[in-house]
Amino acid sequence: xxxxxxxxxxxxxxxxxxxxxxxxxxxxDQAETVLLHLVRGAGIDGLGGMAEATMLExxxxxxxxxxNGPSGQSLRVIRPLLSVRREExxxxxxxxxxxxxHDPTNDDQRYTRNWLRHAILPAxxxxxxxxxxxxxxxxxxxxxxxxxxxxxxxxxxxRCECQTEQSCVSINHxxxxxEHVALRRRILREIIQGITKVMPRADDVDAIQRHATxxxxxxxxxxxxxxxxxxxGRLVLGRHEAVAGWxxxxxSRRYPLFQGHQAVYGDARLHFGLSDFPxxxxxxxxxxxxxxxxxxxxxxxxxxxxxxxxxxxAIVRNRTPADRFQLCGSExxxxxxxxxxxxxxxxxxxxxxxxxxxxxxIAWVLxxxxxxxxxxxxxxxxxxxxxxxxxxxxxxxxxxxxxxxxRKTTDTGNGEHADVGPAHRIGHSGESGRxxxxx
Numbered sequence: 336x337x338x339x340x341x342x343x344x345x346x347x348x349x350x351x352x353x354x355x356x357x358x359x360x361x362x363x364d365q366a367e368t369v370l371l372h373l374v375r376g377a378g379i380d381g382l383g384g385m386a387e388a389t390m391l392e393x394x395x396x397x398x399x400x401x402x403n404g405p406s407g408q409s410l411r412v413i414r415p416l417l418s419v420r421r422e423e424x425x426x427x428x429x430x431x432x433x434x435x436x437h438d439p440t441n442d443d444q445r446y447t448r449n450w451l452r453h454a455i456l457p458a459x460x461x462x463x464x465x466x467x468x469x470x471x472x473x474x475x476x477x478x479x480x481x482x483x484x485x486x487x488x489x490x491x492x493x494r495c496e497c498q499t500e501q502s503c504v505s506i507n508h509x510x511x512x513x514e515h516v517a518l519r520r521r522i523l524r525e526i527i528q529g530i531t532k533v534m535p536r537a538d539d540v541d542a543i544q545r546h547a548t549x550x551x552x553x554x555x556x557x558x559x560x561x562x563x564x565x566x567x568g569r570l571v572l573g574r575h576e577a578v579a580g581w582x583x584x585x586x587s588r589r590y591p592l593f594q595g596h597q598a599v600y601g602d603a604r605l606h607f608g609l610s611d612f613p614x615x616x617x618x619x620x621x622x623x624x625x626x627x628x629x630x631x632x633x634x635x636x637x638x639x640x641x642x643x644x645x646x647x648x649a650i651v652r653n654r655t656p657a658d659r660f661q662l663c664g665s666e667x668x669x670x671x672x673x674x675x676x677x678x679x680x681x682x683x684x685x686x687x688x689x690x691x692x693x694x695x696x697i698a699w700v701l702x703x704x705x706x707x708x709x710x711x712x713x714x715x716x717x718x719x720x721x722x723x724x725x726x727x728x729x730x731x732x733x734x735x736x737x738x739x740x741x742r743k744t745t746d747t748g749n750g751e752h753a754d755v756g757p758a759h760r761i762g763h764s765g766e767s768g769r770x771x772x773x774x
Contacts, residue, residue: 355411384474503573566681590702591617599649624718635726640718
């Protein structure tokens with residue numbers, strides 16, 4: 336109802352080309368607002384009550400006071416009577432012959448504000464006759480404190496490397512976790528309000544804050560219509576599809592993504608790269624080992640020696656729930672899920688990784704680390720084959736990451752430009768680099 340009223344007032348202001356509207360809120364209305372917000376469990380901004388002037392963002396959803404999407408318009412609201420008592424405005428109207436309009440719904444104590452006005456404030460006045468001015472003065476002090484916190488929040492967001500990219504907002508997870516909990520909440524509230532255009536509920540902010548500081552899960556979580564994900568050292572927030580897209584694009588800069596099932600024949604090259612996220616492309620092929628390989632390091636190539644019997648069959652596919660992978664030196668295979676989690680692969684892209692499977696056993700998770708399964712491990716001397724994964728140079732790829740590796744921008748397809756960051760070493764997930772076999 337509140338936003339419906341303000342939408343109607345905004346339409347009237349637009350009709351006469353007015354800059355904003357003036358309301359008749361009094362000091363007594365301010366006292367009621369402070370108590371109302373206190374009863375609802377508001378934070379410091381809510382306990383500050385109403386400001387003398389504010390820019391109100393109106394949601395597009397006319398059926399609710401809480402928007403489900405971007406705001407439809409902004410309305411400047413000025414409250415010049417916040418220091419005036421209600422009885423003073425009534426006396427002024429009577430003295431000047433102005434009609435006073437009484438809304439009978441204001442007497443219905445089923446509504447919390449009316450209950451506060453007719454039951455609670457009179458009881459408080461019996462204890463302190465100046466309770467309304469006291470509450471208004473407290474609100475003014477709280478607003479000053481809130482203004483200081485808002486300025487510190489902006490500085491904290493800069494410290495946390497807050498970035499807007501591909502319709503999402505991401506922040507450095509470790510830097511965010513090091514901030515005071517009060518600033519962590521406010522950072523999230525600012526980000527969520529910027530996405531939804533309405534003030535988020537305190538419970539939703541707290542749920543995301545707890546997940547961001549106590550959980551190790553990289554699965555996409557939802558709270559209050561906002562999705563969040565911990566991926567690649569960043570806390571990412573936005574609508575679900577936008578967050579999932581951000582994770583895929585970020586992952587494709589580090590390792591290949593693939594959907595399907597392909598047989599590996601001879602030295603035929605397989606091409607990896609999702610068509611809806613064409614950020615970086617990769618090729619993979621197998622070559623016979625010639626035992627003249629030399630060890631080298633490259634940001635765009637991984638060549639791993641392997642040993643498997645003649646007549647073996649090799650395919651590339653995605654994972655299944657029962658997949659296991661055994662590292663060299665381990666006594667038994669581990670769940671592939673645990674292997675990927677330990678190497679920092681976010682949950683939303685684990686099903687998109689290409690697996691080299693030889694004779695129904697996973698030989699290599701392409702692009703993730705430089706580890707061949709224990710069943711096929713080999714040295715440069717004992718290898719029968721070499722698996723070669725290469726980042727494909729292309730004009731599109733160079734446009735995104737640049738030959739100098741510096742941050743570039745790329746067209747997202749909707750007229751916007753996304754800051755896509757520097758190129759990443761293939762398979763980099765925070766572990767130290769290992770030697771690679773070239774050919």
